[in-house]
Amino acid sequence: MVEAANSASNALQRRGLMLILSSPSGAGKTTISRMLLERDPQIALSVSATTRPIRPGEVDGVHYHFVNQAEFDRMVEADEFYEWATVFGHSYGTPKAQIRAGLKEGQDFLFDIDWQGTQQLYQKDQQDVVRVFILPPSIDELRRRLTGRGTDSPEVIAARMERARAEISHWDGYDYVVINDDIEACYHQVCEILHAERMKRARQTGLIGFVRELMRD
Numbered sequence: 216m217v218e219a220a221n222s223a224s225n226a227l228q229r230r231g232l233m234l235i236l237s238s239p240s241g242a243g244k245t246t247i248s249r250m251l252l253e254r255d256p257q258i259a260l261s262v263s264a265t266t267r268p269i270r271p272g273e274v275d276g277v278h279y280h281f282v283n284q285a286e287f288d289r290m291v292e293a294d295e296f297y298e299w300a301t302v303f304g305h306s307y308g309t310p311k312a313q314i315r316a317g318l319k320e321g322q323d324f325l326f327d328i329d330w331q332g333t334q335q336l337y338q339k340d341q342q343d344v345v346r347v348f349i350l351p352p353s354i355d356e357l358r359r360r361l362t363g364r365g366t367d368s369p370e371v372i373a374a375r376m377e378r379a380r381a382e383i384s385h386w387d388g389y390d391y392v393v394i395n396d397d398i399e400a401c402y403h404q405v406c407e408i409l410h411a412e413r414m415k416r417a418r419q420t421g422l423i424g425f426v427r428e429l430m431r432d
């Protein structure tokens with residue numbers, strides 16, 4: 216009885232996954248990311264390095280590793296990034312450290328990265344990556360959110376709006392597309408995707424042994 220119970224709990228062992236949330240700036244991926252990180256203890260944020268200036272309320276090492284361009288270039292040269300890209304004139308990159316080892320141990324990681332980074336990550340590691348694209352309910356609402364956030368100057372907001380259509384054009388490079396109209400409904404949809412992806416047979420590394428045990432004479 217105890218042996219069977221152990222086998223069943225071993226069957227629940229699984230490989231971690233890399234959940235990518237992308238969207239045009241202002242559609243709400245940071246908000247959804249924060250909700251996931253607060254409410255789901257199985258997922259941890261992949262903290263990117265960036266050369267952009269720190270915003271009020273952001274903490275170095277928590278939201279981003281804020282580095283200067285020389286340090287970022289050194290990290291590129293040293294092959295320390297899974298992927299990196301230039302976004303809005305600043306460099307952003309996903310450090311490799313910890314992610315590979317964490318995935319093996321069943322740790323899930325959340326990535327708030329753009330379409331360029333998504334393509335690079337997917338090319339490197341298709342089996343672990345789950346790509347989710349978040350759309351705003353309308354372009355007018357996107358502008359309202361960027362303005363209402365109060366973190367960017369009118370010029371920066373104009374640049375983000377200018378780029379939004381180009382970003383939306385990459386929607387078909389994602390496994391799932393969700394519309395962030397009501398924030399709780401959108402969060403719920405992302406959770407459903409996450410739960411189903413966790414259950415995929417290919418990620419259930421403990422199942423093989425369990426099934427063999429069940430089939431033994």
Ligand SMILES: Nc1ncnc2c1ncn2[C@@H]1O[C@H](COP(=O)(O)OP(=O)(O)OP(=O)(O)O)[C@@H](O)[C@H]1O
Nearest residue numbers: 238240241242243244245246360364395396397398
């Ligand atoms: N469903 C929603 N309804 C109303 N406001 C929302 C909704 N989702 C997010 N917001 C608000 O919109 C603003 C932009 O959201 P957020 O910062 O999460 O966007 P983002 O996609 O991460 O942008 P960026 O790429 O610039 O970091 C925030 O002020 C947030 O509180």
Ligand SMILES: Nc1nc2c(ncn2[C@@H]2O[C@H](COP(=O)(O)O)[C@@H](O)[C@H]2O)c(=O)[nH]1
Nearest residue numbers: 263299300302307308309327328329331332
């Ligand atoms: N390719 C990557 N894109 C990234 C990474 N970290 C963040 N981002 C994207 O940059 C923009 C702007 O972000 P903000 O926090 O400065 O508003 C946004 O689209 C992020 O998804 C990364 O490591 N790689």
